[in-house]
Amino acid sequence: MELRHLRYFSVLAEELHFGRAARRLAISQPPLSVAIRQLEDSVGARLFERNSKEVRLTPAGQALxxxxxxxxxxxxxxxxEARDVASGSAGRLRIGFVGAMLYRGLPPALRAFQARHPAVRITLSELNSGVQIAELLHDRLDLGFVHTSRMPPELQHRLLLSEPFVxxxxxxxxxxxxxxxxxADLKAQPFVLFSREASPDYHERILxxxxxxxxxxxxRHEVRHWLAVVSLVSQGMGVALVPQAMRHSALRGAVFRPLDxxxxQSEAYGVWRAGPSNVLVERLLEGVALSHAAG
Incomplete structure (x- = not known):
């Protein structure tokens, strides 16, 4: 049974006249008759009663x-739906992100993206870089925002931004x-450090x-999120080197000073599975880069 057969059947069921149905379908009567016979053979039942005066649906035809x-x-x-997804006007995006992306243009980029694509369903998960890579490999994320450029060959990545530590x-x-x-001014000061387990790249860069x-x-302390680093510093628990974007965290009690x-550099990458391009991924990556540049 083919969709073509069902379409021919539906038109004939409405017209109950082979000539009119054929004209609506823009075909001649013989192909229509052949298609109906093929459909009846496939179903195993007569769908139409026909004689020289009329065409009527059988009970089986009425059910079909x-x-x-x-x-x-x-x-x-x-x-x-397939056309909408291909054009980027519908679909879903499962996004992973490291916490620092909250201060690097991700929220405004997401708002702008959602305004342009209201039919796209977005789900967000805050995960460290290693977990995001694993989730992407298992097709549980469509796009990740990570700190590392160390990628397995199954993934593609793009540098989105690079900024100094402060x-x-x-x-x-x-x-x-x-x-x-x-x-060197920070020598002998107690440090709050980003955990090696959460991000080996950041840990090594700071060291x-x-x-x-x-x-x-x-x-003195190792934590898994930049906001936790700044929070501990704000409470007098030590000093830290953090990405410049964390100045926007606005936690009282913490101050930021540039280095001389x-x-x-602190870097952020967009990462996704290699393969056919996903227009939604491309548009969001562009939005994040533009949003960060504007900020």
């Missing part, structure tokens, strides 16, 4: 008419009186800044 209309409508809706200090700290700090300044930090030299 209802089902055929439903199947054809579902097929049309499925085709429309010093984060308790507001009452003696070093907070300085407008600019040298990394490298300290090592290049001639010291190893005295690590170029150091390792």
């Amino acid at each position: 008419r209802v089902s055929a209309r439903r199947v054809l409508q579902q097929a049309e809706e499925a085709a429309l 010093a984060c200090l308790p507001a009452g700290h003696a070093l907070a009186r300085k407008r600019v700090l040298a990394p 490298s800044i300290c090592v290049e300044a001639g010291f190893l930090p005295e690590v 030299r170029d150091v390792a």
